[in-house]
Amino acid sequence: xxxxxxxxxxxxxxxxxxxxxxxxxxxxxxxxxxxxxxxxxxxxxxxxxxxxxxxxxxxxxxxxxxxxxxxxxxxxxxxxxxxxxxxxxxxxxxxxxxxxxxxxxxxxxxxxxxxxxxxxxxxxxxxxxxxxxxxxxxxxxxxxxxxxxxxxxxxxxxxxxxxxxxxxxxxxxxxxxxxxxxxxxxxxxxxxxxxxxxxxxxxxxxxxxxxxxxxxxxxxxxxxxxxxxxxxxxxxxxxxxxxxxxxxxxxxxxxxxxxxxxxxxxxxxxxxxxxxxxxxxxxxxxxxxxxxxxxxxxxxxxxxxxxxxxxxxxxxxxxxxxxxxxxxxxxxxxxxxxxxxxxxxxxxxxxxxxxx
Amino acid sequence: xxxxxxxxxxxxxxxxxxxxxxxxxxxxxxxxxxxxxxxxxxxxxxxxxxxxxxxxxxxxxxxxxxxxxxxxxxxxxxxxxxxxxxxxxxxxxxxxxxxxxxxxxxxxxxxxxxxxxxxxxxxxxxxxxxxxxxxxxxxxxxxxxxxxxxxxxxxxxxxxxxxxxxxxxxxxxxxxxxxxxxxxxxxxxxxxxxxxxxxxxxxxxxxxxxxxxxxxxxxxxxxxxxxxxxxxxxxxxxxxxxxxxxxxxxxxxxxxxxxxxxxxxxxxxxxxxxxxxxxxxxxxxxxxxxxxxxxxxxxxxxxxxxxxxxxxxxxxxxxxxxxxxxxxxxxxxxxxxxxxxxxxxxxxxxxxxxxxxxxxxxx
Numbered sequence: 001x002x003x004x005x006x007x008x009x010x011x012x013x014x015x016x017x018x019x020x021x022x023x024x025x026x027x028x029x030x031x032x033x034x035x036x037x038x039x040x041x042x043x044x045x046x047x048x049x050x051x052x053x054x055x056x057x058x059x060x061x062x063x064x065x066x067x068x069x070x071x072x073x074x075x076x077x078x079x080x081x082x083x084x085x086x087x088x089x090x091x092x093x094x095x096x097x098x099x100x101x102x103x104x105x106x107x108x109x110x111x112x113x114x115x116x117x118x119x120x121x122x123x124x125x126x127x128x129x130x131x132x133x134x135x136x137x138x139x140x141x142x143x144x145x146x147x148x149x150x151x152x153x154x155x156x157x158x159x160x161x162x163x164x165x166x167x168x169x170x171x172x173x174x175x176x177x178x179x180x181x182x183x184x185x186x187x188x189x190x191x192x193x194x195x196x197x198x199x200x201x202x203x204x205x206x207x208x209x210x211x212x213x214x215x216x217x218x219x220x221x222x223x224x225x226x227x228x229x230x231x232x233x234x235x236x237x238x239x240x241x242x243x244x245x246x247x248x249x250x251x252x253x254x255x256x257x258x259x260x261x262x263x264x265x266x267x268x269x270x271x272x273x274x275x276x277x278x279x280x281x282x283x284x285x286x287x288x289x290x291x292x293x294x295x296x297x298x299x300x301x302x303x304x305x306x307x308x309x310x311x312x313x314x315x316x317x318x319x320x321x322x323x324x325x326x327x328x329x330x331x332x333x334x335x336x337x338x339x340x341x342x343x344x345x346x347x348x349x350x351x352x353x354x355x356x
Numbered sequence: 357x358x359x360x361x362x363x364x365x366x367x368x369x370x371x372x373x374x375x376x377x378x379x380x381x382x383x384x385x386x387x388x389x390x391x392x393x394x395x396x397x398x399x400x401x402x403x404x405x406x407x408x409x410x411x412x413x414x415x416x417x418x419x420x421x422x423x424x425x426x427x428x429x430x431x432x433x434x435x436x437x438x439x440x441x442x443x444x445x446x447x448x449x450x451x452x453x454x455x456x457x458x459x460x461x462x463x464x465x466x467x468x469x470x471x472x473x474x475x476x477x478x479x480x481x482x483x484x485x486x487x488x489x490x491x492x493x494x495x496x497x498x499x500x501x502x503x504x505x506x507x508x509x510x511x512x513x514x515x516x517x518x519x520x521x522x523x524x525x526x527x528x529x530x531x532x533x534x535x536x537x538x539x540x541x542x543x544x545x546x547x548x549x550x551x552x553x554x555x556x557x558x559x560x561x562x563x564x565x566x567x568x569x570x571x572x573x574x575x576x577x578x579x580x581x582x583x584x585x586x587x588x589x590x591x592x593x594x595x596x597x598x599x600x601x602x603x604x605x606x607x608x609x610x611x612x613x614x615x616x617x618x619x620x621x622x623x624x625x626x627x628x629x630x631x632x633x634x635x636x637x638x639x640x641x642x643x644x645x646x647x648x649x650x651x652x653x654x655x656x657x658x659x660x661x662x663x664x665x666x667x668x669x670x671x672x673x674x675x676x677x678x679x680x681x682x683x684x685x686x687x688x689x690x691x692x693x694x695x696x697x698x699x700x701x702x703x704x705x706x707x708x709x710x711x712x713x714x715x716x717x718x719x
Contacts, residue, residue, distance in 0.1 A: 010540070137593070141592075141593075160540040160542075162538055162539060162540055163536060163538040163567065164538070165535050165536045165537070165538065165570075166535065167383070167533040167534070167535050169532075169533055170533070170535075196581060197578070197581050197582070197585065200574060200577055200578045200581055201578055201592065201593060203574055204571050204574040204575055204578060204592070204593035204594070205593040207536065207567050207568075207570050207571035207574060207593075208567075208568070208571045208593050208594070208622065210538065210567050211564050211567035211568050211571065211622065214560050214563050214564045214567065215564055217560065218557065218560050218561065218564075252709065256617075259595075259617075259620045259621050260616075260617070260620055261620075316711075321702060321703070334699075336702070340685070340712055340714075344714050347613070347711055347712065347713060348711070348712045349680075349709050349710065349711040349712070350702050350705070350709065350710045350711075350712070351709045352705050352706055352707055352708055352709055352710075353706070354706065354707055355706060
């Protein structure tokens, strides 16, 4: 473990509650403590799981802070207290957690960054469905729209991602035995979210994502494989609009860019001031995912996109489907058609909204 | 989309299901290197199952075990393997006769990849395990990715070594359950600092190999689940790229791009063409050369039948859970009211992205 500079981050990644992320994290913490490493629990979520709780015995715990929101007290990690204690390693459960309004920082992963910057190593846990780029896929496979998400770059920056695997059958057995949730909740979970199909799909995502993280960290990842036929590095341009489907478009474009190790840009060409607010929201969403987002003005949208793409040496353009149009407008070209016609040497990808 | 299987398929499944019921359940713990903790996970599960009242027996263990495993072994019943020596080599062979007689509910077999000495009932240990399964004994076993036969070329490219022992991948795919045992490479080097381990870079490559192998096994399980339940094929975790080949398309660009993309995503590459009866000699020749290239690049090739190009492609893409469709287009294709086949394809593509490649020579 490093003593100087930034702390190291290790994420225990699972595919659902109950696979044993926290348990494994605590086991490794105990092993570290035996080696004499100064380690504390900065945040632990017991969920009433006795076997897991037993593993915290003998580990120092930093008390949580209590914040009152809308008349109700909420407990959060006390990052300042952890900083003051300054251990070598801190355990922080549930990386994807959103802090209660009024907290210093919006997200727990931001608290973790503060600890890392102070040179504290952090062990943390999360499930694959909290990964921003998988949000649509998870919704598609399970019907659940996950609200608490972590941008991919935050996970990419972790020094280690360790997969905590368990077969869906074993997980469902655990639920049936009441190990994960109280009986009544467990029975509901078994028929709703924890179905064999859902769990299998999520598990495959967790495996593939861990493999991806391992590959990202292999510095000599096959560079030429991801590049354009003529050897240039791929540059992906996402054309976002105010339409709600732009969120899917942004996530999809960014995901493809990440896998191709491509640069990722986004633009919106605005011809009217209408829908500015939605566009602004998508622009800031894109920036949160570390996409360079630009706002252009212009009456000829396709021309502006094509000019920008050429000037920026873009190799692929990602667009949403054009809106369905009334029949009398169908004589004129759609934006997609116009862009395709004006950018002959650039591949254009039309991203599906992927409704369920 | 509803995908009900035909009656014969159903019958085949019922028979396979019955056979499976008589067979013991196989659970495999897969790791990417020794010391990753597979054996411990296997023994620990055996211990917990025994606590829950199952009849658990150990049928094979490694010669050297760590103290934590030793502790579990002390609490489990063992049917010791038979030690023999043959041509100057020591062998441990599972005592099948004793195990058949004892007939436990669950048998733990460590070191699945071992060979038996010449003249044994089966040449390899995994074949002994299959016999136990066929007699209705459930198995928990542990294996390393470098022992999976179909992965050994890749392993050798990474480590420069090839294990003398192997288990066919098919046996792994037959498993009812497969669990991957993962750990960061640094932790392994920590545990065995004597230089007998590959370096951390090689370990990372082995780790990726094991993760992707497990993901492929799970992908197939998911497909079986979807088929068995006749449910709509959702958006899977695996990227599946379909290149649509037509005589005049820019097939080389599409296929090469498809191959790069599927390689980066560790996904699948498919190529399809819709059968047309009235192709002229030049078009037929073009199509043939596209297919040759597709084969060279490792694409899975499908010939689709149908009167309508768009409908045939759409149906196939849904069945195959395609996530990206690569298609050539011509700006001369604009039909009545400006609607070309490509427009129809884009309009109907609810579940996959459409990447457009201009036909050659139209710039």
